[in-house]
Amino acid sequence: MTFNGKPIKTFIKKNAPAFALRWLKELGVYKAFTPPVGQVKFGDFNRTTPFSTQFGYDRGGPVDRYYIENFLQQKAGCIQGRVLEIGDNEYTLRFGGKQVTKSDVLHIHSNNPVATIVGDLSDAPHIPDNSFDCIVLTQTLHLIYNAKDALKTCERILKPGGVLLLTSPGISQIASDEWQSTWFWSFTATSMRRMMGEVFSEQSVEIEQHGNVFVATSFLYGVGVSELTKEQLAAKDPNYPVIITVKAIKSHIS
Structure with missing residues (x-):
């Protein structure tokens, strides 16, 4: 016109x-x-304090979990056989369901009542090689100082053909709970692609990033996911990654 x-x-x-x-x-x-x-x-954003310091859990749920759970839903077919998850097995059971034959939980502290394995993922020689069909590693890698060593452990303990499903924060507030003191990293697709390629074969790795400037700003303020529209959440801008998602498959060739 x-x-x-x-x-x-x-x-x-x-x-x-x-x-x-x-x-x-x-x-x-x-x-x-x-x-x-x-x-x-600036409207309601014209303030120097967030609406929520709990990632939006108190406002209808965190924005980042929208991307994490969509990713796991899309890759649910990979969550099968013997599965290892970190901290608890909520996602293993929700998305794997009857496909899972054995569910293990790794936690760094022995006081976790649901942990079946205790240890540091970056230094876990007590976990046998080729043990798991799938590892669900959500929102954990940034809490491990030796992040690359943790990925090496994942590759080692996966069975040939096994799948790592990983998510990690990009633009994010820092936790104010027990994990604040070990919140070491925020990743980009570029840094994740390079690190993953040094552990898994590049051809076996799928990396996506999710978010845009509005979603990132909302997430930093603690806006809940229910306060955003699906259209706002769906828009992707690679310069404003809120969540990085990774699917990596262990080679059948040792």
């Missing part, structure tokens, strides 16, 4: 005042509006 020989959007942007462009954006007519310098309306 044109006006006076020019694309209508170009004409609107050049001639309409900022308040009119903002109004058109709110109506969904002109979505490309960017407020001029000094005319940004």
Whole structure:
């Protein structure tokens, strides 16, 4: 559509005042509006403290879990046989179900009542080689200082053809609970791809990143996932990764 020989959007942007462009954006007519310098309306985000320091658990659930659980749902067929999960086996049971023949839980502390294996994933010689068909490693790698060694352990203890399903935070607040003192890393798809490629074969690794500037901002403020739309959550911008997801398969060749 044109006006006076020019694309209508170009004409609107050049001639309409900022308040009119903002109004058109709110109506969904002109979505490309960017407020001029000094005319940004920060609204509820105009504060230096978050709405929630609990990742949004107290506001309908964390935004990052939306991506994590969608990823596990998509890869549910891989969660089968003997499965190892970290901390508890909630995702193993939810997404693996009857496909799981044995569920193990690794925890670094012996006081975890559901742990079947106690130890540090980055240094676990007591876990035998080729033991698991699948490892569910969600939101854990960033808490391990020797992250690459933890991946080496995963590769070693997976059976040939076994699958590692991993998620890790990108842009995120830092936990204020017991894990605050060991929150060492935030990853990007680039750093994860390089590290994974040094442990697993590059051809066997699938990496995706999820999020955009609005989702990342909302997550940092502690906005709950129920407060965002599916359209907002679905938009991907590689410059604003909230969650990194990885599927890696151990080679059949030793």
